[in-house]
Amino acid sequence: MVDIDSEYRHELAERSRILAADPSRHAALPHMRIACWDTLLALMTELATAYPATMSLTQDGETWHWHNELLGIEQDFVVGDESSLPCDPLAFIAGQVQEDIVLLDQRDGDLFADAGVVTFAAGWSFGFDVGMTFLEIHGPVPRLRETGVITRAREFLMRLSPNDIYRRTNWSMTVGRRLDVSTEAFPESLPDRDHLDALDDEAFGRLIHLRVEVQHVIRLAESGAICFLIRSYMVPLADIATIEEWRARTAAVLAELPDDMAEYKGLSTYRDRAVRWLQTARSR
DSSP states (O other), X not given: OOOOOXXXXXXXXXXXXHHHHOGXXXXXXXXXXXXXXXXXXXXXXXXXXHOTTTEEEEEEXXXXXXXXXXXXXXXXXXXXXXXXXXXXXXXXXXXXXXXXXXXXXXXXXXXXXXXXXXXXXXXXXXHHHTTOBHHHHTTTSXXXXXXXXXXXXXXXXXXXXXXXXXXXXXXXXXXXXXXXXXXXXXXXXXXXXXXXXXXXXXXXXXXEEEEEEEEEEEEOTTTOOEEEEEEEEEEEHHHHTTSHXXXXXXXXXXXXXXXXXXXXXXXXXXXXXXXXXXXXXXXO
């Protein structure tokens, strides 16, 4: 569920920088306190299981001990006692995983995004969405309501049993390797598109990136909340083109993408050039 790679320290430093500049990327409504502790224990357990050489979680009575060798963290804490941590539990664990975290509360026959730490959003704003329903959050996405996809997704999530875990992927494209392309970051990220026409093909292929989100959905056992983990990976077109199956598939998907989806994903201004670049990459 969690993946530590060579970008670990860099991405966590970027998360810390973004949160310091914009605290709205982290929110937890009061009734989500148990879910935040639930998330902390679930992710610590996953980290300790996946990376036993550098992470460990042990318990002695009511006291837990957490060890993160990669970041030099040794922390004793008592679940439910926020004074036993240097910050609230959701912020503490979000500072040690590269994934964004969104917590959904299920009540009154619906799902609400009532807590999370999201610093690497692609075209949306967690600070704006806090407290909204699942359907409201996805309202701007083209075709979801008309096709019934989003309604079926909500029903699927609401039927999850405790400790159920599922994975899905989502994709878009970005100019450069910016992780934070949230709506708050548009003043910095949108101007990147204005200079693409001046780039030669080699520079274009290195600058345009396929961005893939690997999302894990977990029904937390103690609180019953649903934890969304969103990890973003990026690879430039130049690297995609080195694998023939990837090159051909990416070109085909971009070429057939409906205009409204291309606009929503933010790639309408350079989609045609990306398709041509990929289609002719073999001859370069």
